Amino acid sequence: AKQQGPGSIRRFDPALQTLLDSRQSLEKELADSIKEGQFFLLFQPQTSADGQLLGAETLIRWAHPVKGMIRPDLFISVAEETGLIRQLGQWLFEAVFRQIQIWRRQKVNYPHHLAINVSPLQFVDPSFVENLQKQVLYYDIEPSEIVLELVETGLLDNKHETLDKLHKLRAMGFKLALDDFGTGYSSLSYLKDLPLDILKIDKSFVDDLQTPSTLKLVHAIVDISHNLNLDVVCEGVEHKWQVNTLKEMGCRRFQGYYFARPLQADTLVDWQFAPAE
Numbered sequence: 001a002k003q004q005g006p007g008s009i010r011r012f013d014p015a016l017q018t019l020l021d022s023r024q025s026l027e028k029e030l031a032d033s034i035k036e037g038q039f040f041l042l043f044q045p046q047t048s049a050d051g052q053l054l055g056a057e058t059l060i061r062w063a064h065p066v067k068g069m070i071r072p073d074l075f076i077s078v079a080e081e082t083g084l085i086r087q088l089g090q091w092l093f094e095a096v097f098r099q100i101q102i103w104r105r106q107k108v109n110y111p112h113h114l115a116i117n118v119s120p121l122q123f124v125d126p127s128f129v130e131n132l133q134k135q136v137l138y139y140d141i142e143p144s145e146i147v148l149e150l151v152e153t154g155l156l157d158n159k160h161e162t163l164d165k166l167h168k169l170r171a172m173g174f175k176l177a178l179d180d181f182g183t184g185y186s187s188l189s190y191l192k193d194l195p196l197d198i199l200k201i202d203k204s205f206v207d208d209l210q211t212p213s214t215l216k217l218v219h220a221i222v223d224i225s226h227n228l229n230l231d232v233v234c235e236g237v238e239h240k241w242q243v244n245t246l247k248e249m250g251c252r253r254f255q256g257y258y259f260a261r262p263l264q265a266d267t268l269v270d271w272q273f274a275p276a277e
């Protein structure tokens with residue numbers, strides 16, 4: 001029989017067919033779920049080394065009526081491949097802005113540093129900046145309270161356009177963060193060329209701090225960032241020793257299960273760090 005190339009798909013592989021079917025149903029359901037209000041937001045605290053609340057990252061969840069909670073890792077990629085990410089992204093900004101309005105009306109002390117993840121496909125949309133501009137006006141949002149978290153993927157594909165957008169967003173007052181730094185093909189040119197405010201050091205580095213080379217690398221990244229006037233957020237901090245190690249390097253902002261898991265909006269505003277000792 002003829003050998004099959006690595007990229008070819010066997011036509012009647014039942015396992016693969018199931019996978020394709022479930023992906024197709026996910027696609028279809030995703031489109032309806034936006035209309036039906038099955039998405040909601042959680043907020044994960046960002047803190048100082050001693051657990052003071054400095055801000056929060058918005059993390060989306062899909063409460064599927066049958067399958068239960070679906071994690072974003074699973075559906076964001078589907079939304080990106082199908083183009084639904086634009087609608088979802090639009091919903092996301094609206095949901096965060098509406099939440100801010102609720103907090104304001106309740107006169108509670110919400111963190112004035114709310115990070116929102118922006119998918120690369122959302123960002124390349126030619127009307128991304130314009131739509132966001134309209135939304136902040138409509139919801140009366142102060143952009144300096146919002147951090148847009150961007151990933152490297154595609155960011156330098158069209159450098160001129162990217163820079164133009166980033167400068168516009170910054171001129172409007174938004175803060176810009178580079179997410180997941182240290183994964184993929186992070187290159188220092190991102191730090192050199194892009195107008196950024198914050199660098200988020202990926203969990204994979206934080207997990208591996210006991211390896212001397214990783215430790216040195218993270219230390220160097222923190223130093224470079226501070227020299228470039230970038231704030232550093234260390235992600236996925238799960239243990240106190242990690243906080244102490246990173247604090248010694250000069251890191252002042254942390255996010256991870258050691259401090260808090262993603263929380264509901266009303267829990268966030270009352271949240272206080274209670275060390276588990």
Ligand code: C2E
Pocket residue numbers: 044058059060071072073076092117118119179180235236237238255256257258262
């Ligand atoms: P991310 O932007 O890197 O978000 C951080 C992820 O790490 C979150 O997972 C968070 O719950 C998890 N995490 C935080 N601290 C710890 C820790 O100490 N230990 C462990 N094991 N995990 C920790 P989540 O919420 O499942 O989100 C996964 C990814 O999905 C996010 O990674 C982001 O890329 C994407 N995502 C989430 N919400 C959104 C959204 O609203 N829009 C877009 N475009 N993407 C989103």
Ligand code: CA
Pocket residue numbers: 057117149179
């Ligand atoms: Ca993020």
Ligand code: CA
Pocket residue numbers: 179180200202235
């Ligand atoms: Ca991240």
Ligand code: CA
Pocket residue numbers: 180
């Ligand atoms: Ca990530």
